[in-house]
Amino acid sequence: MSATEQLSIRVEPTQQSRLSQVDFNNLKFGQIMSDHMLVAEYNHGQWVDVSIVPYGNLFISPSMSSLHYGQAIFEGIKGYKFADGTVSIFRPDKNWERFNKSAVRLQMPEVPEEIFMDGLKKLLDVDRDWVPSKEGTSLYIRPFMFATEAALGVHPSVSYKFLIITCPVGAYYSKPISLKVETYYTRAAEGGVGFSKNAGNYALSLYPTQLANDEGYDQIMWTDAKEHKYIEEAGTANLIFRIGDSIITPHGDTILHGVTRRTIMELAEKWGYKAEQRKVSVQELIDGIKAGTVSEAFAAGTAATITHIDRIGYEGQDYHLPPVEGREFSNKVLDYLNQLRYGKIEDPFGWNFTI
Numbered sequence: 001m002s003a004t005e006q007l008s009i010r011v012e013p014t015q016q017s018r019l020s021q022v023d024f025n026n027l028k029f030g031q032i033m034s035d036h037m038l039v040a041e042y043n044h045g046q047w048v049d050v051s052i053v054p055y056g057n058l059f060i061s062p063s064m065s066s067l068h069y070g071q072a073i074f075e076g077i078k079g080y081k082f083a084d085g086t087v088s089i090f091r092p093d094k095n096w097e098r099f100n101k102s103a104v105r106l107q108m109p110e111v112p113e114e115i116f117m118d119g120l121k122k123l124l125d126v127d128r129d130w131v132p133s134k135e136g137t138s139l140y141i142r143p144f145m146f147a148t149e150a151a152l153g154v155h156p157s158v159s160y161k162f163l164i165i166t167c168p169v170g171a172y173y174s175k176p177i178s179l180k181v182e183t184y185y186t187r188a189a190e191g192g193v194g195f196s197k198n199a200g201n202y203a204l205s206l207y208p209t210q211l212a213n214d215e216g217y218d219q220i221m222w223t224d225a226k227e228h229k230y231i232e233e234a235g236t237a238n239l240i241f242r243i244g245d246s247i248i249t250p251h252g253d254t255i256l257h258g259v260t261r262r263t264i265m266e267l268a269e270k271w272g273y274k275a276e277q278r279k280v281s282v283q284e285l286i287d288g289i290k291a292g293t294v295s296e297a298f299a300a301g302t303a304a305t306i307t308h309i310d311r312i313g314y315e316g317q318d319y320h321l322p323p324v325e326g327r328e329f330s331n332k333v334l335d336y337l338n339q340l341r342y343g344k345i346e347d348p349f350g351w352n353f354t355i
């Protein structure tokens, strides 16, 4: 018998919707949460309760182990509304897969399809009026799980909470960004947790990012832990470059295997570009910018979507990328994905999960 066989998802609708308070013409990222959230409880090897309830605070113990030892993972997914009102989620199956890889690495239970995927669809059905329809807006979906055992010994928790919360959002970055190449601080080493989407990977980025902000850059460009020679990712998204006619993204287990990054690389290949996942050294990038062979650079992520990079700082020197208007590949892929996600064109890949 599966751990979830007996479970059905109970729905407790809110008595007081906050929808009328939302200004859908002025959406900030991650500020206003939708009316409902999904909450699932795991205890001693069993998923014991799954429900959709009004969004609200949680009751937790001060000795809850995730607060102390960091067993906390999450995902970022987006939902879109087509012109005919259909609600669609973009490639949530890939996020579910990645979520469970993160869970295994952090010694947490995997979340079954009946809870993650079916729960997600049911939650979006309940809160379908929260999915914005204007181009450039979407419903940001945040599945997450954390250890809840009230105990201070260092051991895997016996209990966990899995939740999904959502919020209508506009752009995470509203203009091209500048990156400082980070050559001292480290995000991840081989054998570590760089590929997983765990909360600590973001906590550790805050201090070096602040230092980069103080120097006038929007974000950092992480480099490898051993030599600080090879590019890894930005603080909030993966990185993709166009060098000559190749579309290139850094690869390896020290970086997050992004769903947006994967989607873009699949499209690049399908459209006949040379799509490469390989090591990219900072020197290769800088030499290419100087020689004019690096024509495009962008951050790719669920929140960031495709955010152009206009300036890269390395060892006290700034390197400027060509104007955004002339960036053939990234503008084309952004336009294509926008059309596909809002249901304006056919979806030949089955990436839209409509509900």
Ligand code: COI
Residues within 6 Å of the ligand: 075, 076, 077, 235, 236, 237, 301, 302, 303, 304
């Ligand atoms: C996402 O792109 O969904 C993320 O989780 C990144 C986060 C920094 C907002």
